[in-house]
Amino acid sequence: MSPAGPGVRSRLRFLPRVGARNLGLLIALAVWLVFLRFTAPFYFNFDNYRVIGLQIAFIGIGALGTSLLMIGGNIDLSIGSMMAVCATAAALVARDIGVIPAVVAGIAVGGAIGLFNGLMVWRFKISPLIITLGMLAVLRGIAILMTSGYAVTGVPDQFKILGGSRIFGLQSPVWFLFLGFIVVGTYLHRTTTGRHIYALGSSRDAAQRVGINIRKMTTGLFLVNGLIIGLVGLLAASRLGTANPTFGVGFELEVITAVILGGVAFSGGEGSLGGVLIALVLIGNIRNGIIAVGLDSAWAQVANGALLVVAVAIDQVSQEQREKYRRLLAMRERTPQEVASTKPASPSKQD
Amino acid sequence: MVEVRSVSKYFGALQAVDQASLGVRAGEVLCLVGDNGAGKSTLIKVITGFHRPDEGEILVGGESYSSLTTLQARQLGIEAVYQDLALCDTLSASANVMLGQEPVRLKIGPVKFIDERQSAKRAGELIARVGAAVPDLQAKVARLSGGQRQAVAIARALVQAHRLVILDEPTAALGVAQTHASLALIRNVAQQGVGVVMISHSLEDVFRVADRIVVLRLGAVVLDTPASATNRREIVSAITGMDETVGAI
Numbered sequence: 365m366s367p368a369g370p371g372v373r374s375r376l377r378f379l380p381r382v383g384a385r386n387l388g389l390l391i392a393l394a395v396w397l398v399f400l401r402f403t404a405p406f407y408f409n410f411d412n413y414r415v416i417g418l419q420i421a422f423i424g425i426g427a428l429g430t431s432l433l434m435i436g437g438n439i440d441l442s443i444g445s446m447m448a449v450c451a452t453a454a455a456l457v458a459r460d461i462g463v464i465p466a467v468v469a470g471i472a473v474g475g476a477i478g479l480f481n482g483l484m485v486w487r488f489k490i491s492p493l494i495i496t497l498g499m500l501a502v503l504r505g506i507a508i509l510m511t512s513g514y515a516v517t518g519v520p521d522q523f524k525i526l527g528g529s530r531i532f533g534l535q536s537p538v539w540f541l542f543l544g545f546i547v548v549g550t551y552l553h554r555t556t557t558g559r560h561i562y563a564l565g566s567s568r569d570a571a572q573r574v575g576i577n578i579r580k581m582t583t584g585l586f587l588v589n590g591l592i593i594g595l596v597g598l599l600a601a602s603r604l605g606t607a608n609p610t611f612g613v614g615f616e617l618e619v620i621t622a623v624i625l626g627g628v629a630f631s632g633g634e635g636s637l638g639g640v641l642i643a644l645v646l647i648g649n650i651r652n653g654i655i656a657v658g659l660d661s662a663w664a665q666v667a668n669g670a671l672l673v674v675a676v677a678i679d680q681v682s683q684e685q686r687e688k689y690r691r692l693l694a695m696r697e698r699t700p701q702e703v704a705s706t707k708p709a710s711p712s713k714q715d
Numbered sequence: 716m717v718e719v720r721s722v723s724k725y726f727g728a729l730q731a732v733d734q735a736s737l738g739v740r741a742g743e744v745l746c747l748v749g750d751n752g753a754g755k756s757t758l759i760k761v762i763t764g765f766h767r768p769d770e771g772e773i774l775v776g777g778e779s780y781s782s783l784t785t786l787q788a789r790q791l792g793i794e795a796v797y798q799d800l801a802l803c804d805t806l807s808a809s810a811n812v813m814l815g816q817e818p819v820r821l822k823i824g825p826v827k828f829i830d831e832r833q834s835a836k837r838a839g840e841l842i843a844r845v846g847a848a849v850p851d852l853q854a855k856v857a858r859l860s861g862g863q864r865q866a867v868a869i870a871r872a873l874v875q876a877h878r879l880v881i882l883d884e885p886t887a888a889l890g891v892a893q894t895h896a897s898l899a900l901i902r903n904v905a906q907q908g909v910g911v912v913m914i915s916h917s918l919e920d921v922f923r924v925a926d927r928i929v930v931l932r933l934g935a936v937v938l939d940t941p942a943s944a945t946n947r948r949e950i951v952s953a954i955t956g957m958d959e960t961v962g963a964i
């Protein structure tokens with residue numbers, strides 16, 4: 365049990381640490397803002413922040429669900445279409461039945477779809493990527509079928525309150541984002557269940573052996589993700605006073621980019637909501653800044669995709685560094701001197 | 716005291732365990748040896764509740780059971796540490812040791828807030844009890860050496876196991892120095908008053924640590940002896956089923 369020598373110590377710095385990762389994101393954000401300060405001076409005003417805040421809010425609330433799932437070792441790619449189905453369901457119910465039932469419907473439909481995805485992923489031990497990719501297409505089709513392809517209009521005005529009001533100058537989705545981060549963050553980082561979600565994503569075997577019900581937890585995480593996406597769809601329909609089956613195209617990509625860039629490991633068991641929040645602010649400023657400096661908005665899409673690739677690359681490189689470090693430790697455990705000094709098999713008491 | 720009596724286990728037509736009996740007292744290290752396929756893993760999985768025996772009984776603390784479930788075994792204080800250790804690499808040593816048994820600071824309905832300080836303290840005590848040195852309990856387990864990782868896994872088992880800790884090939888993946896440390900650690904576990912069953916292929920390790928040695932061959936117990944009353948040659952011939960003079964050729 366020799367302590368790590370200087371060689372090993374210096375390698376330690378390469379290990380991914382949430383702190384270092386967040387610092388990197390903050391530096392990138394600072395550099396970008398300084399750049400904008402000189403190229404787009406009008407960027408810095410409260411109205412623009414509100415626009416960014418609103419964009420971040422929808423992606424950010426969605427990121428809460430994906431963070432929970434991904435830390436628990438899973439993923440749901442169908443959230444973009446799921447959101448469209450929930451928004452459409454909420455708007456239809458609001459138009460034909462009533463506002464309170466619409467709120468319930470939007471969230472409940474999300475929960476039901478999420479649970480369904482979870483049960484499928486649990487039952488068929490195929491990659492959740494494939495199953496939920498299929499669901500992405502299925503749900504998009506269903507959203508279109510629900511309205512014959514048209515937008516849902518004619519919702520009562522009270523339906524627009526939930527997503528459309530401002531409290532202390534901030535739009536309600538932004539408040540939902542703050543509230544969501546505090547509640548989910550506390551749950552994830554402070555409670556036993558939160559700890560067990562990390563354990564599940566880190567090693568299903570370990571989680572199961574200490575008595576964590578991994579089936580209940582896996583399907584539960586998909587359910588919670590569905591409820592959260594239901595809320596996103598509901599807020600979107602309420603804010604715009606309409607729902608369109610094309611809502612949320614590419615939403616899953618934006619959410620996953622934020623989550624991975626924020627330091628949640630694609631392989632599970634790692635990451636914090638604080639990092640995701642910083643990543644969201646960075647993404648929001650990059651998308652808006654690109655337009656503010658006068659570039660075509662298509663560049664915002666390019667930037668978004670590039671960020672995802674960069675985020676995954678960082679994730680992969682940190683995993684590889686860790687592997688290298690592990691091998692180094694394993695080798696140090698059997699230094700040549702040690703092996704030589706004990707080689708003449710210590711005489712056993714018999715023979 | 717944990718005991719199995721005349722336990723048999725069939726997989727279809729194959730009899731993996733044949734009328735096997737053995738008992739482990741508190742504070743005793745029992746080493747289970749035998750050739751590949753002798754039924755060692757199957758027998759311990761009967762004790763940990765993974766397999767339901769077809770015949771025989773399991774006695775724990777004076778109670779007789781025809782079979783155990785994994786949950787029952789854990790509740791009775793029986794824990795196994797497998798060769799892969801099953802640790803959460805992305806969690807700290809202290810989180811791993813206390814996993815599933817986190818001390819709770821505040822409970823609001825089903826929501827339980829972890830008492831991190833208490834958690835670190837108890838994890839530290841448990842690791843100290845097995846006599847291992849893990850310098851930083853808050854460091855991720857991925858950064859620990861093989862021996863330290865094993866200490867964490869055994870400490871985790873000790874959180875639950877007040878009766879019996881079962882170790883399947885604990886030293887197979889360790890270097891020479893780590894093996895010495897690991898065997899010392901296993902003795903420490905027994906000194907806590909917990910019974911230990913260790914499966915091993917290394918007779919050298921077995922003779923270093925065992926109080927009792929049980930040899931399985933083709934599912935049956937062919938030798939059950941205090942370690943001080945036997946020698947390597949007798950064990951080898953029991954394992955192979957060959958007369959020692961034949962073995963010597």
Ligand SMILES: Nc1ncnc2c1ncn2[C@@H]1O[C@H](COP(=O)(O)OP(=O)(O)O)[C@@H](O)[C@H]1O
Pocket residue numbers: 726729730731749750751752753754755756757758
């Ligand atoms: N789940 C199983 N299904 C069928 N056969 C099994 C199973 N587990 C073990 N066996 C068989 O039972 C015998 C004993 O295996 P095992 O207990 O793993 O031996 P050991 O651990 O001593 O090497 C072997 O012949 C093995 O192939």
Ligand SMILES: [Mg+2]
Pocket residue numbers: 755756
């Ligand atoms: Mg085996």
